Amino acid sequence: MKFGVVIFPGSNCDYDSFHVLKRILKAETVFLFHKEDSLQNCDAIVLPGGFSYGDYLRTGSIARFTPIMQEVIAFAINGGIVIGICNGFQILCESNLLPGVLIKNENLRFKCFDTFLRVENNKTSFTKNFHSNEVVKFPIAHGDGCYFTEEETLVSLEKNEQILLKYCDRHGNITPDSNPNGSVANIAGICNEKKNVFGLMPHPERCSESILGSTDGIKIFESIFNNN
């Protein structure tokens, strides 16, 4: 299986993602530059974290119109596996590949620390290597990480089991105190209806090696690698 990591001007987690895929997971991995108009026959695409195009206008809004994103959007619509992490999640929402939008954190502060997450659905290409309701620890680092959508969309997300990760306490309880940014329903990560596009604010690539204090994140990449 071949992974492609997209580089936008302002991406800053691109090399972290590449490192985990290529050296830890030992998967064939290439970089895809934002001006390219080919996915180089990749089987899965990673949109990494960072500040694409300086986050000017809105987070992720300008990246959507790059040549590479036209390819990623077509690939995703045809069922291709796409994961967006942090700024990548914002880009997926702006591209209408995922519903909703990421707005400024509720208390206006940039949040950078470990969060506990509960795996809400372990039957997708991104979460198969987790147990049902498993509690994991991923770091977050974002200012615009508050997931927002209207009630109607939230109901359909719940109904279609598109919510894959929720912020929780260390015991797996979904509480207001464990929500770092004010996201509706403590949402940390969602997928599309077809379950082939996944966006999450926490950073699995920053907790995929024991030297970093946790290896919980590698299970996301292993799920993709082993099950597709």
Added chain:
Amino acid sequence: MFLAKIFITRRRSILDPQGKAVELGIKSIGLENISDVRIDKYIELKINDSVYASAVQSIEKVCNDLLANSHLEDFTYELIEL
């Protein structure tokens, strides 16, 4: 040629962090009579078109596709023939 003056306004139900921060600043200089500070976006651009109707089409497209996010923002504009 038209000049478009576009106003992107954040929906009232969505938190406006810049407005909130400025409101705190206003309070800190002692002006308690000012409230509801909103900071929105004003964008100017030129449309190289001589037909009003197609200029409107262009501006609606750029606002809907790029400049405003319909989850968060509304837009209004003025079109001035140059």
